[in-house]
Amino acid sequence: MIRVAIADDQGLVRAGLRTLLDHAGDMECAGEAADGLEAVDLARKRQPDVVVMDVRMPRCDGIEATRRIVADPDCAGVKVLVLTTFDADENVYAALRAGASGFLLKDAAPEDILGAIRIVAGGDALLDPAVTRRLITEFARRPAAADKRSALALEQLTERERQMLGLVARGLSNAEIAELETLSYATVKTHVSRILTKLGMRDRAQLVVLAYESGLVTPGGT
Numbered sequence: 456m457i458r459v460a461i462a463d464d465q466g467l468v469r470a471g472l473r474t475l476l477d478h479a480g481d482m483e484c485a486g487e488a489a490d491g492l493e494a495v496d497l498a499r500k501r502q503p504d505v506v507v508m509d510v511r512m513p514r515c516d517g518i519e520a521t522r523r524i525v526a527d528p529d530c531a532g533v534k535v536l537v538l539t540t541f542d543a544d545e546n547v548y549a550a551l552r553a554g555a556s557g558f559l560l561k562d563a564a565p566e567d568i569l570g571a572i573r574i575v576a577g578g579d580a581l582l583d584p585a586v587t588r589r590l591i592t593e594f595a596r597r598p599a600a601a602d603k604r605s606a607l608a609l610e611q612l613t614e615r616e617r618q619m620l621g622l623v624a625r626g627l628s629n630a631e632i633a634e635l636e637t638l639s640y641a642t643v644k645t646h647v648s649r650i651l652t653k654l655g656m657r658d659r660a661q662l663v664v665l666a667y668e669s670g671l672v673t674p675g676g677t
Contacts (some may be wrong), residue, residue, distance in 0.1 A: 457576045458485040460503040462494035462520065463538075464512040468561070472507060472568075479569050491515025498524045498533045504576045507568075508555070510539040510546055518549045525554030525657070534575045534657070538568070551660045578658065605669035611653045617671060619646045623659055624666030 459482050461472045469487050476482045485503035488494040490512045498506055506524065510517040521535045536557045537550040550558050556575045559568060609617060622632045629643045636643070647659070656662060666672045 457482045457505065457572060458501070458503045459483070459572060459576075460485045460488065460494070460497050460501060460506045462488040462491070462497070462506055462512065462517065463509040464489050465509075468509070475565055475568065482569070482572065489513075491517055491520030494520045495523045495527075498530045499527065502530070503533060505534045505536055505572050507572065508535050508537050510537060510550070518546075518553050521550060521555050522553040534578075536571055536575045538563075551664055554657065554661065556658045556660055575658075605665050606671075608654055608665060609669050609671060612650060616646060616650050616653070619643070620650055620662060620666050621672050623647060623650075624663045624672040626663075 459476055461469050461476075461484065463469050463472070466489075469489075473484045473487070476484050485501045486497045488497045492515045494506060494508060494512075494517070495515070497503075506521075508517040508521055512520075515523075517537060517539070521537065524530045524533055524535060534556045535554065536559065537546075537555045538559050538561055539546060540561045546558075557571050559571050563571075609620075612620065619632065622635070627635065629640055629647060632638070633640045633643045647662075650662065651658070654662070654665065656665070
C-alpha cells in the first residue's frame with residue numbers, strides 16, 4: 456500500500472485528492488496539511504511514501520517545504536510530487552531544483568495523477584517528456600556557465616555513464632535509451648541506478664538538473 460500525504464491550502468482540493476486515493480485500491484491517505492510548515496511536520500511524523508505538494512501555500516510555500524523535506528535525514532524515504540495550477544517554467548525549475556521527484560498540473564487526468572504517484576513511490580521518478588522539455592527551456596534562458604560543483608560530481612562517472620546521463624537529461628525513458636543504444640532494458644536500468652548511487656541522488660529529476668548545470672548537456676545540443 457502506497458502511503459500518500461496531501462499538502463494543499465484548499466480544503467476542496469485535499470478532499471478531491473483524498474477521494475481519488477481512497478478509490479485507487481493500492482493507496483491510502485497518510486494525512487493532510489494546509490500549508491508548507493504543516494507539510495514538513497507531517498512528513499517527519501508520518502513518513503509517507505509520497506507527499507503530493509501544492510506550490511503556493513501560506514506560511515511556507517511548496518518549494519521551500521520540498522527543500523526542507525528532501526534535506527531532512529529523518530525524511531530520507533519521502534518523495535515529493537509537486538501538483539499545482541501554475542504552469543510556469545520557474546515553478547518547474549524551482550521544484551525540481553529543490554528535490555521534487557516530479558511535477559504535474561492539477562488539471563491532469565485522475566489516472567495520470569495516480570500513475571505519477573506510483574512512479575514516484577517506486578523510485579523511478581520518470582519525468583514526463585513535456586516536463587523535461589519545460590525544464591530544458593528554462594535552462595536555455597539561464598547563463599551558460601557551468602556550475603563547478605556539478606562538473607566535479609561528474610568526475611565520479613565513467614565515460615559510458617556520462618553518456619547515459621546525457622540521454623536521461625534529454626528526456627529519454629529507459630526503454631527509449633535501450634532501443635537507441637541496442638541494450639536490454641535491465642542493462643539501462645542498472646546504469647541509471649549506478650549513476651544515482653555514485654552521485655548520491657534520489658531520482659532522474661535531480662540527474663536532469665545536474666546534467667544541465669554541469670554543462671554536460673546544453674539546450675539545443677545533440
